[in-house]
Amino acid sequence: MARLTLERVSFWYPATERPALRDASLAVAPGEVVALVGNVGAGASTLLLVAADLAPRVVGGMIKGTVDFRGRGNGEGGRGIVLPTPWTQLSGMAFTVRDEVAFGPANLGWPRERIAGAVDRALDALGIGALAARDPATLSGGELQRVVIAGIVAMEPALVLLDEPTAELDPEGAGLVWRLVRALAGDGCSVVVATSDLNALPEVAHRIVWMEDGAVRRIGDPALLAENALCEAGLATTVADVWRTARLGAPYPLTVAQAEERWRQ
Amino acid sequence: MSRRHPFTLLALVAALTALAWILPAPAGGLGTAAAALALAAAAGPRRVLVPALVTAAPFWLFLLLLHDVPSTIAIGLRLTTMIASVVWVGALLPPGRLVEAMVAAGWGVTAAYLFAAALSAVPLLKARAQRIVDAQRCRGLSPRGGLGRRLRALRALALPLVLSVLHEVDERALALETRGFVPGARRTPLAPPRDGTGERAARWLLLVACGAALAWRIAWRG
Amino acid sequence: MAAVSAELRFGQVSFSYGTVPALRDVSFALAPGERAALLGRNGAGKSTLLRLVTGLLHPAAGKVSVGDWDTRGRAPESLARRVGSVFQHADQQLFARSLRDDVAFGPRALGLAAAEVARRVDGALAALELSAHAAEHPYDLPPAFRKLAALAGAFALEPAVLVLDEPTAGLDRPLRARVARALSERAAAGVVVLVATHDLAFAAEVLERGLVLDRGRLAWDAPLAALLTSSERLTPLGLAPPVGAALSAALDLPGRPVRERDVAHTLARVAAARGRV
Secondary structure (H helix, E strand, O other): OOOEEEEEEEEEOOOOOOOOEEEEEEEEOOOOEEEEEOOOOOOHHHHHHHHOOOOOOOOOOEEEEEEEEOOOOEOEOOEEEEOOOHHHOOOOOOOOHHHHHHHHHHHOOOOHHHHHHHHHHHHHHOOOHHHOOOOHHHOOHHHHHHHHHHHHHOOOEOEEEEEOOOOOOOHHHHHHHHHHHHHHHHOOOEEEEEOOOHHHHHHHOOEEEEEEOOEEEEEEOHHHHHOHHHHHOOOOOHHHHHHHHOOOOOOOOOOHHHHHHHHHO | OOOOOHHHHHHHHHHHHHHHHHOOOOHHHHHHHHHHHHHHHHHOHHHHHHHHHHHHHHHHHHHHHHOOHHHHHHHHHHHHHHHHHHHHHHHHOOHHHHHHHHHHOOOOHHHHHHHHHHHHHHHHHHHHHHHHHHHHHHOOOOOOOOHHHHHHHHHHHHHHHHHHHHHHHHHHHHHHHHOOOOOOOOOOOOOOOOOOHHHHHHHHHHHHHHHHHHHHHHHHHO | OOOOOOOEEEEEEEEEEOOEEEEEEEEEEEOOOOEEEEEOOOOOOHHHHHHHHHOOOOOOEEEEEEOOEEHHHOOHHHHOOOEEEEOOOHHHHOOOOOHHHHHHHHHHHOOOOHHHHHHHHHHHHHHOOOHHHOOOOHHHOOHHHHHHHHHHHHHOOOOOEEEEEOOOOOOOHHHHHHHHHHHHHHHHOOOEEEEEOOOHHHHHHHOOEEEEEEOOEEEEEEEHHHHHOOHHHHHHHOOOOOHHHHHHHHOOOOOOOOOHHHHHHHHHHHHHHHOOO
16 A cells, blocks of 8 residues: 555646646555656656645645645654755754754654654764764754754654755765665655665665656656666666667666676676 | 753843832942843853943943933943843853743743744844855955945845845745644653752742832832 | 966965864865866865865965965955855855846956946856846746856856855756856866865766865875776775766776766777677
């Protein structure tokens, strides 16, 4: 049974005539990682806002179609979204990283011991235990990004929505986030992630959703990232792209490991 | 002092201000102003006392222009009490601690947040304005020089500051929502400030002192 | 494209925030037209180094100079005649109601004549293919375009040195290619380009020299290609080879190309020589 279902959803931001999302349908199962890929303006961020129940409820605008979420509101057993601008997502009420991460769990009214445990696990998962006592206002962009993700994960949501979660991160940090995504899915959490880090996806995503101009163009397994159409749209993995440019035969390999295997045959 | 319960700190500010106006001038005002400035000095001569004095100074100037010397002294001391004690509590009491105390005391999350947001808006705006000014200077705009130049720089700052803050408020609303900060949330206080019997007694004492002073003042006058 | 040409030079530069050291004894020089990547972990000191070039910070010890100007005696608004910069949060660098006015902000602040302002604005917008959006409000554009707009604002200063902090974060491949093209044009015209980035694939496409900071010290200053093909060197610095370089190492391609196009060409050549696919 799907945890999140979008059926023919269209969405218009306030005071706009063109829909930012057009007739989009998607179902996400528990424990599944779904990656939204597309160029700027493709509608991936909007789809996440709709899935998070923030558009149109908080953002305003108009929606058509149905969004069905099998879970509770925000946080525990519910939804959590990480927006691509970490510096606007601090609570403004915490003076240490630890309290910032605890902000969400505290709002859920959990007992203090449970909050402490969830915060420790989240800090650990993002590799920011050493920052626990720092003032969030003094962190760099990359550190902040990790704190914000930890703040959502600590609430133990059943559906995690991530918008460009690695944009501010160094390769180490990005690797950490992708490992975390896999671990969340392993625990039965569903993850929908919009990202331009296409090379990470073959190892992370179960399914790829190709979006263009507000609409879902194709849905498929990661092999989609090696198809000609995605190469042309600039949405294939680097290895697939290089293989195609070199005019070596299709199907193109997705990753360095696959390329190596093919090359040695 | 910063370890005291937030309500005690606020009670002290309220009591000093009330007493400054209730007690007869100039001795009353002199006493309360001295007390407020002593608190400010104890909290940090440079960090608290100097800003308090700098804030109070223009008020003295205006009073002197409008009033004779005795009234200037009377009102000036009272205003100085208010300003010094507010600057003092602003420097000593982080908004987060106040929110924790309010939540622990049974206030709604939203009311507490509005209060905290108002308290923390100033440093946030200052930081944001600083970043915009930095970026503008890197594109050649000089904020220094004559009055005309300063005014132009100020005008260049106002619009982007307002726009970026509005834009950020929108995004922050989304973030707070997704983190469960919604009206009616039953928030767990993480580190509720300790509120000893002594402190509660002290707050009652302050209230009683203000009441007594008021009664005495009315009786004495009457 | 640059009003003057100038070398960017750091001589034994140190800087601390209070008691926390951010940069220690950093020295390097970039000649006109040189394109360098500034690499390193989050918190290694990259942003601090860029702020020292803009004059927003001044070194505690050592000397930063842009051509014959020592930054020490200069405010950012004076250095803006030679240094163009884009920080990480482009949202805070847009100041006007239309994209066109925003890009004109710098040239106007420098006091240039209207015709010269118009020429520079047209050039900067065209370089980043933003001309069609000139009349739009910056906040009506998607974040990726706001990033390009901030870059256009820096281009319009026609600086001798361009310093950019993560210019490709949040950009898709077509927009990245736009930025790459525009930066290469600037460098070809003699502009020093210094880019702090985690995007090593972008760095490999556009930049030639690698400066790597590790906890405030300059740990590497050499051709970028030599760094990107060596995962033994990259790993301790918190970096990982970009996919193109990794592929060329994994397949043991001759010459170990790192740019994606070069990797593809070499791959095609070797495959043809092997007579199979």
